[in-house]
Amino acid sequence: TQTVSQSDAHVTVFEGDSVELRCNYSYGGSIYLSWYIQHHGRGLQFLLKYYSGNPVVQGVNGFEAEFSKSDSSFHLRKASVHWSDSAVYFCAVNAQGLTFGLGTRVSVFP
Amino acid sequence: NAGVIQTPRHKVTGKGQEATLWCEPISGHSAVFWYRQTIVQGLEFLTYFRNQAPIDDSGMPKERFSAQMPNQSHSTLKIQSTQPQDSAVYLCASSLDLRLGGREQYFGPGTRLTVL
Numbered sequence: 001t002q003t004v005s006q007s008d009a010h011v012t013v014f015e016g017d018s019v020e021l022r023c024n025y026s027y028g029g030s031i032y033l034s035w036y037i038q039h040h041g042r043g044l045q046f047l048l049k050y051y052s053g054n055p056v057v058q059g060v061n062g063f064e065a066e067f068s069k070s071d072s073s074f075h076l077r078k079a080s081v082h083w084s085d086s087a088v089y090f091c092a093v094n095a096q097g098l099t100f101g102l103g104t105r106v107s108v109f110p
Numbered sequence: 111n112a113g114v115i116q117t118p119r120h121k122v123t124g125k126g127q128e129a130t131l132w133c134e135p136i137s138g139h140s141a142v143f144w145y146r147q148t149i150v151q152g153l154e155f156l157t158y159f160r161n162q163a164p165i166d167d168s169g170m171p172k173e174r175f176s177a178q179m180p181n182q183s184h185s186t187l188k189i190q191s192t193q194p195q196d197s198a199v200y201l202c203a204s205s206l207d208l209r210l211g212g213r214e215q216y217f218g219p220g221t222r223l224t225v226l
Contacts, residue, residue, distance in 0.1 A: 032213055034213075034214070036217075042219060043114070043201060043217035043218050043219045043220055044153075044201070044203075044215075044217040045217070046214045046215065046216070049213065049214060051213070090153065094213070096141075096158055096165065096166055097143055097145075097155035097156075097157075097158050097166055097168075097169065098143070098145070098153075098155060098215065099155065100152060100153040101152075102152045103152065103153075
């Protein structure tokens with residue numbers, strides 16, 4: 001059984017602030033972790049992934065995430081958010097079909 | 111590249127009616143996935159095809175739900191005798207061959223099903 005936990009349901013930040021979205025997982029197989037973003041009324045878009053190698057992975061639009069095996073975590077970060085980053089962010093673990101967390105809604109204010 | 115196409119975007123059915131949802135994956139993608147999204151349950155995996163063959167349907171409700179992929183250019187999700195609790199956004203996604211490391215999934219805009 002695989003589970004994904006995103007501890008924050010909603011995060012509010014101001015433009016230019018940094019943000020970290022937390023993701024913890026449990027999975028017994030080979031780890032494949034990813035983050036997706038969903039803007040209001042849209043489908044999900046892939047941000048980044050970790051499978052092996054460097055635990056810090058870079059994604060689109062300045063996002064990065066860091067894998068920690070000891071903490072079973074894959075937190076997403078951005079150094080300086082823009083209003084267009086307002087969306088719901090989903091962490092996922094998979095072998096094939098993705099298992100998602102419940103998502104973190106990020107609201108960016110000017 | 112038009113991305114993953116899902117039709118219809120919105121569908122309203124009466125309780126007990128049948129609903130068929132369509133998905134056209136990205137050309138060249140060999141894996142197709144179906145998910146369901148609700149406020150309460152979040153995103154749930156339903157089923158997955160690879161090269162048109164059903165691989166994993168562990169997320170599909172055992173009754174009333176079925177999925178097919180008759181050719182490489184489209185997949186359908188059929189719900190018989192729809193119930194109000196089937197109301198959700200149904201998302202289709204496709205990806206390159208998973209065995210070759212192509213695991214990023216590309217999602218369609220979804221079909222919002224409302225069962226009255």
